[in-house]
Each structure stands twice: as C-alpha cells, then as structure tokens.
Amino acid sequence: MIHGTTLTGPPPAADGLQENVAADFAAELQSFFVLCLLSLVFGSLALAFGLQFILSALLAMGQTGDYGILLFLRALAGWAAAVIGFRWILSSAKVLSGVNRIRRDFRALERPVHGETVAGFIARMMAHYREHWKTIWRMNLIATLGGCLFLALGIVNLVQGISLGYPAGGPDLAYLFPFVAAGINLAIGLVSLLSSAWFRSYARAWERRLIEASHSEEALEKSMEQGGP
C-alpha cells in the first residue's frame, strides 16, 4: 500500500540545451583525464631522470675519484627530481582513479543523456573536486617544481655540452649526447610548466562553480520551504 501520491515515470527528455551541457561536461572530463595521464607520465619521467642523475653522479665519483661539488650537486638534483617524481605519481594516481570511474560511468550512458543524469554527474564531479582539491593544488605546485627542475637539468646539460668543446674530428656521439638530453629536459620542463597552468585553470573553474553552487543553496532551501508541508 502506498501512502500519498508518488512521483513516477521517466525523467524529462533531453533537449538541445541539456545536450550542450552534456557535451561540455564530457569534453571537460576528457581534458582533465588526459591532463592527469600526462601528469602521471611526467611524474614517471621525473623519477626515472632523477634516478639516472643519481646513478651517473655516483658512477662518475667511483670511476674518477672526483668528489667535487658539481657531482654532489648533480646527485642532489637527481634526488630532488626522484622525490618530486614519486610525489607526482602518487598525487596523479589518486586523482586519476576517481576521474576515471566518473568518465567510465559517463561514457557507458545511453545517448542522448537527459538533464537530470548530467546534473547528477556534475554533482559527482563537484564532490570529487571537494575531496581532492588539496591534491589538485599540490599537483599544480609539483608540476611547477618539476618543470623548473627539468629546465634546470636542461640548462646543466647545455653547460656540460658547451664545456666539452667542439671536437677536432667533427661532432661525435659523446659531444651530441648532452645537447640531446638538454633538448629532452627543456621540452619536458616547458610542457610540465604548461600542465601546471592547466591544473590551475581546472581548479579555478571548479572553485568558481563551488562558489556559484553555494549561492544556489539559497534557492534550493527556498524551493524546499515552498514545497514543504
């Protein structure tokens, strides 16, 4: 036996406006997913490069018996890169797992997606942002630090290459290697700084939405009072 009249029937059909919102939401979700993946790749690269720097510095110390400040600084930079890379991977994986679940569920929906379902997913992303905002801001900071570190490594590679001097018999592999490494490090550094800007842009959009949603709560409270018994 049912007490009172029930609200039955399917949710309202999708219209053009709802389809636009659904398309915008899907595009943003995809962009953030790619950004998290990119961040995971950069974290792995930072860790790998850091370890490589530490090992090469240690090997050079062992082979040449030189324990000078330059090799020590190189090992220290490698250690910093490895720590940043490790934190980068952990933060990216944490955010990525939540985004991936939402993305997978959204992709599994039948099209067209109706407004109520989209609103549910927006609320879900909002809950995800509230839960992970500190991690996302940390990722922005780590990406900035990582970017600066890669740029610094690239500059060190350039200095190394220039200090070797142009070989008499023409450029060989040993001469070209520091320049290739410099190119890779500088490119990763620049893209990493760019990804930091993307993280800031994502966080700002959600901060604005959270502020807007908190203003909306007044309307929801009013709606609840008006609809009350």
Added chain:
Amino acid sequence: MTGRRTPYEIYWEILVFCRAPRSFTGIINRCDLNSKTGQEYIGFLAGKGYLSEAKEGERTCYVSTPKASGYIETFTLLYQSLFEKIPGFRL
C-alpha cells in the same frame, strides 16, 4: 555518488532514486550513507512531505511525492547552469 557532498546533493540523490519505491537499505547503499545519517535524511525528507512510505508486503519502502518534483527540477537547472555560466576547462 561518493566524496564530499552537500546535504542538498544528498536530498536530490535520494529523491531521484526514490522515483520508484525503495527500501531503506537500498537507499543508504545507493546514496552511500550510514544508517544513522540515512535515517536523518530520510526522516527530514519524509517530514517535509517529499518522501512517503509505501508498504510492499512486509517491507517498508520510500517513494518520492509530487512535491519533490519542484526541488528536483530546481536542483537540476541550477547544477546544469554551472556549466553554462562558467567556461569549461579544455586542453
């Protein structure tokens, strides 16, 4: 939906889920609530007249009333407008 939600998001989720009659256990499982908070939310919505009790054999179920449709619609429009008003993030 998990993570940090506002009470309004939880009300909306319960009301949409209860379009069809749902048991208390079904609601708290779906909306990821514990028994105590689930009881509080359902009690609040029932007290406001947004949820009504329905008996299905021995089981007590909850179902959204027509009063809930205004709240559901307001919530849906407000949350959709967050994506219309604020430019989305793109790579």
